Amino acid sequence: MIKSCVTIALVPEIKSGPWIFWEDLETGMEKASRLGFDAIELFTASADAIAIPRLKELLEKYNLELAAVGTGAGKVIHGLTLTDPDSKIREKAISFISDMIDFGATFGAPAIIGSMQGNILPGNEREETMSWLAEGLNQLGKQAESKGVTLIYEPLNRYETNLLNTIEDGSKFLESLETKSIKLLADLFHMNIEEGNLEESILNWGKYIGHVHFADSNRRPIGFGHTSMKEIAEALKAVGYTGYASAEAFPYPNPDEAAEQTIKEFRKWFR
Template sequence: MIKSSATIALVPQITYGPWIYWKDLESSMQKASKLGFDAMELFTPASDTIDEGRLKELLDQYQLELSAVGTGAGKVIHGMTLTDPDPVIRQKAISFVSDMISFGAKFGAPAIIGSMQGNVLEAKDRELTLSWLAEALEVLGKKAHDSGTFLIYEPLNRYETNLMNTMKAGVEFLEKLDTKSVKLLADLFHMNIEEADISESILASGPHIGHIHFADSNRKPIGLGHTEMSSVSEAIKSINYEGYISAEAFPEPSPDEAAAQTIQSFKKYFR
């Protein structure tokens, strides 16, 4: 069954971005549960930011699951990426993501690699940079597998990375890896920029999709932009997707209104 998920940012250094809820974990979970969300996706400063026992209590109390954990704080706070030319920084980035994998796996949740994938720097060779990314994903994919979960790699739009921008590019890259524990994140906002046809891209990438970010063309909640969701939702259902539809969208007009708009849209297209 396809499940709904709200996002929450708990990183003090970030004051605005594509997350529905902010700062207060329990009140956010309470609100999400009341609206009927199935799960929460967490964006935290590190793997040890939240006491695991307390998180389990809250998830149980509000009858929520943990859909995924973000790793972007490794770049936002520490400036680390998996493709930094400095091998010491690359290793630190791998360790940071590895710790996030361990944290999420305790709740059955995969970790997401988005901004931490980095970029091909101006003076560096593209193939060399991609080899660094491949090496990192091999290590982290094995870590995820050994932890009883999988890893999520997210193609981002051209304004955020010059590595992989389309689902097709992501599929081709993953198929060259030895690990089979890395899946793709289909982010509807990024796909609106990069894909000629979002629905066709989802159909073509179906077996590789492990997570979906639910945001409209302007990165506001679905229904506040111009994404044609009917065909997209039909494509998602036709690939027999059974993961989470997670609202990585701007909290506009307000967090509460964004959450309400998201769950309304989710029910319209997936229930």
């Protein structure tokens, strides 16, 4: 059964991003629980930004699961990516993500690699850059497996990366890796930009999908854009997806109403 999830971000440097709840972890969790969400997706500045016993206490108190942990702070705060031409920076990126894998694994949650994948920078060859990405993902995927979790890789739209933009491209790249412990994040916002047909992409490559970002075509909550959810929901069910549909969406028109809109649409399509 597909489960509902809402995002909570605690990193001031990314406050303008697509997160439903901000700043106050417990308040966000209380609201998520009251609305009936199954889980939260958490964005922190580092793996030790929240004490593990405290997070365990709050998850139990509000009967929530931890669906995933984001790693974007590694790039936003520290400028780290897996494809930086500087090998020392790549090593630091791997170390940062490694710590996030360990943090998430405490709760059975995967880490997500989105912006930390980086880009092919001017003057660098695609083949070499993709080899750096493969090297980092192989190492991190094996670590995730050793911790009993998967690692989530997110194809981003062309305005955010020039590495891998579609579910098909991401799936074929995963097939080339040594590790088999990495799944894709199907972000409906990015897919609306890059995919010719969202339903077909899910049906064709659904076995590689390990997480879904539940956001509309304009990055607002589902129902506030032109995404056709009927076909997408049917495709996700058809491929047997049983993970989370997580609202990585702008808090439009405000966090509370965005959360209410999200859970309403989630129940409409997945319950």
